[in-house]
Amino acid sequence: MPDEQDERVNGERNQGGLSRAVDAVLGDAASRLRDILERIAPALKPFPPFLNMVSVQAVELDPPTRPTEDRGCVVVAPDGTICSLDLRLIAGAPGETDSGQVVELLELDLPPEEYMVYATEAIRWLRDEMRRRGLSG
Numbered sequence: 001m002p003d004e005q006d007e008r009v010n011g012e013r014n015q016g017g018l019s020r021a022v023d024a025v026l027g028d029a030a031s032r033l034r035d036i037l038e039r040i041a042p043a044l045k046p047f048p049p050f051l052n053m054v055s056v057q058a059v060e061l062d063p064p065t066r067p068t069e070d071r072g073c074v075v076v077a078p079d080g081t082i083c084s085l086d087l088r089l090i091a092g093a094p095g096e097t098d099s100g101q102v103v104e105l106l107e108l109d110l111p112p113e114e115y116m117v118y119a120t121e122a123i124r125w126l127r128d129e130m131r132r133r134g135l136s137g
Contacts, residue, residue, distance in 0.1 A: 030113075036123055041077070057078050059075055062121070065117055073086075074118055082108050082110065082115065082118045083107050084106045085104070
């Protein structure tokens with residue numbers, strides 16, 4: 001008959017196995033969403049401009065369930081990657097009113113749970129936009 005210490009050790013072992021199984025399922029789900037996103041985003045041509053700027057193609061993601069960490073402006077890029085968009089204005093020469101801009105898209109390295117939130121929002125938006133345009137995907 002197992003004693004209390006054996007039951008505790010077996011319980012910890014089972015919890016570790018369960019935790020690994022959950023991590024594997026979440027990783028697989030995130031990977032499947034990534035595959036779908038990387039297939040449908042490039043199919044949307046032309047890809048929408050960010051804030052009507054011709055030089056930047058990206059769609060801002062504003063999921064209803066927001067992760068707790070502030071990621072700044074999160075977008076989906078035309079290749080289907082989830083990125084942080086950093087847009088900086090650069091002042092023109094002294095006395096001129098023109099200014100330039102520097103746009104940087106940095107792919108985010110998100111944990112599976114957070115990636116799924118953004119990817120789901122991106123897939124919904126892209127699917128709806130494809131339907132609106134009469135495109136099949």
